[in-house]
Amino acid sequence: MDKLSILGNGPLEGRIPISGAKNSALKLQAASLLCEEPLVLTSMPNLADTRFMADLLRNLGVEVEWPKGEALCRMHAANITSTIAPYDLVRKMRATFNVLGPLLARVGHATVSLPGGCAIGARPVDLHLKAFEAMGADIVIEEGYVKAAALRGLRGAHINFPFVSVGATEHAMLAAVLAHGETILENAAAEPEISDLANCLNACGAKITGHGTSTIRIQGVAKLTGARHDVIADRIEAGTFAIAAAAAGGNVFLEGARAEDLGALIDALRRAGVTVEVESKGLRIKRNGGGLVAVDVDTRPHPGFPTDLQAQFMALMSIAEGTSTIRENIFENRFMHAPELSRLGANITVRGNEAIVKGVPKLKGAPVMATDLRASVSLVIAALVAEGETTVNRIYHLDRGFERLEEKLGRCGAKITRSGDSARSSGR
Numbered sequence: 001m002d003k004l005s006i007l008g009n010g011p012l013e014g015r016i017p018i019s020g021a022k023n024s025a026l027k028l029q030a031a032s033l034l035c036e037e038p039l040v041l042t043s044m045p046n047l048a049d050t051r052f053m054a055d056l057l058r059n060l061g062v063e064v065e066w067p068k069g070e071a072l073c074r075m076h077a078a079n080i081t082s083t084i085a086p087y088d089l090v091r092k093m094r095a096t097f098n099v100l101g102p103l104l105a106r107v108g109h110a111t112v113s114l115p116g117g118c119a120i121g122a123r124p125v126d127l128h129l130k131a132f133e134a135m136g137a138d139i140v141i142e143e144g145y146v147k148a149a150a151l152r153g154l155r156g157a158h159i160n161f162p163f164v165s166v167g168a169t170e171h172a173m174l175a176a177v178l179a180h181g182e183t184i185l186e187n188a189a190a191e192p193e194i195s196d197l198a199n200c201l202n203a204c205g206a207k208i209t210g211h212g213t214s215t216i217r218i219q220g221v222a223k224l225t226g227a228r229h230d231v232i233a234d235r236i237e238a239g240t241f242a243i244a245a246a247a248a249g250g251n252v253f254l255e256g257a258r259a260e261d262l263g264a265l266i267d268a269l270r271r272a273g274v275t276v277e278v279e280s281k282g283l284r285i286k287r288n289g290g291g292l293v294a295v296d297v298d299t300r301p302h303p304g305f306p307t308d309l310q311a312q313f314m315a316l317m318s319i320a321e322g323t324s325t326i327r328e329n330i331f332e333n334r335f336m337h338a339p340e341l342s343r344l345g346a347n348i349t350v351r352g353n354e355a356i357v358k359g360v361p362k363l364k365g366a367p368v369m370a371t372d373l374r375a376s377v378s379l380v381i382a383a384l385v386a387e388g389e390t391t392v393n394r395i396y397h398l399d400r401g402f403e404r405l406e407e408k409l410g411r412c413g414a415k416i417t418r419s420g421d422s423a424r425s426s427g428r
């Protein structure tokens with residue numbers, strides 16, 4: 001199994017290109033099932049998760065052309081040959097569940113394994129299924145599988161989500177684009193990835209308005225064509241590198257990062273004493289000499305502070321002056337990085353959904369274990385500022401969501417090396 005060795009090594013200086021967003025790309029890939037003509041995605045992030053989704057699409061009959069290492073992926077769902085997504089494929093990555101809605105809308109039926117829980121919480125899919133039922137689908141859950149059918153097609157519905165769910169909003173949109181009539185989604189998520197999906201679907205002939213607000217309207221159309229669409233820049237990757245630069249100090253330009261998607265983080269970084277400059281082609285993060293001060297954050301749906309940056313921000317707060325309270329409001333079990341950060345010398349007490357972080361003057365390198373994607377990268381950030389060497393084990397989590405992490409940080413001066421099977425086979 002691969003691991004990363006990181007030597008705490010002073011400020012970061014340079015430029016980091018931001019990749020396409022994983023959490024957008026995965027839903028855009030699922031959208032290809034709706035399109036009768038090719039959907040071409042550019043700025044596709046080469047990640048374990050997006051490659052895995054491509055394999056699932058191939059299994060369903062989609063022709064996928066995506067040469068290794070390339071950022072252009074062409075998908076053509078001329079003939080869908082299977083409507084079954086088996087347990088082994090859905091278990092490994094929850095986002096594969098998102099093929100259910102497009103299959104139901106395009107073919108009229110689908111059998112997709114329930115995704116089950118994961119390390120950060122139970123993560124049910126009840127809101128997704130209620131949305132499909134409201135659109136007229138018959139849903140049966142049998143032996144761990146969702147069997148959904150709408151043989152005469154889905155029909156538009158008025159859906160008011162009881163709370164904000166990114167996945168349910170996207171999934172309902174993916175189904176409603178081919179439904180008969182209008183669908184209105186209320187209390188919808190407004191994450192930038194939702195707008196990216198809506199823009200791509202509209203380019204394929206869908207009629208979606210209101211995306212980016214809490215009410216989305218979708219006028220169903222008879223069919224979708226194809227399009228060429230550039231995947232939005234990954235705000236979580238950008239935010240992660242912004243926090244890394246804030247922690248290590250220095251001057252880093254995040255090329256392609258979109259300030260409009262990162263308002264809550266930019267505000268928190270500025271309050272912590274970090275300089276964030278919005279430039280036409282990205283964001284510049286600077287901290288030269290000045291200390292960091294503790295800031296409280298509460299995770300919330302967009303435009304609130306993103307749960308996917310909570311672990312990274314906790315790493316930053318562990319070296320800030322003062323005490324920070326970090327509240328996690330989206331997932332019930334998303335503090336697994338806290339004990340690992342404590343192994344590096346952080347002073348963190350977890351009480352329910354609150355973590356109290358008392359800043360310490362310095363962290364010290366130690367072996368630590370990655371538990372999920374964002375937790376893993378919080379350990380990398382802490383390691384960049386810790387004295388001595390840190391080894392981060394089980395980094396397959398990192399490879400699910402960060403493209404060329406060691407290379408991007410390494411070019412800014414970080415001393416970070418990978419060892420293990422994939423490092424040997426790829427020669428990296």
Ligand code: EPZ
Pocket residue numbers: 023024026095121122123124125126127128129164165166167168307308330331332373374401
């Ligand atoms: C997406 O997950 C992201 N994943 C997550 O990123 C992200 O943390 C999350 O949105 C919130 O921003 C992908 O896009 C692939 P939700 P999703 O539905 O859609 C509960 C990462 O690290 N809920 O907004 O699954 C749910 O359990 C990942 O990249 C229900 O109860 O998140 C959670 O507590 C992790 N029933 C809350 O809602 C439902 O039917 C919000 O989840 C659906 C959700």
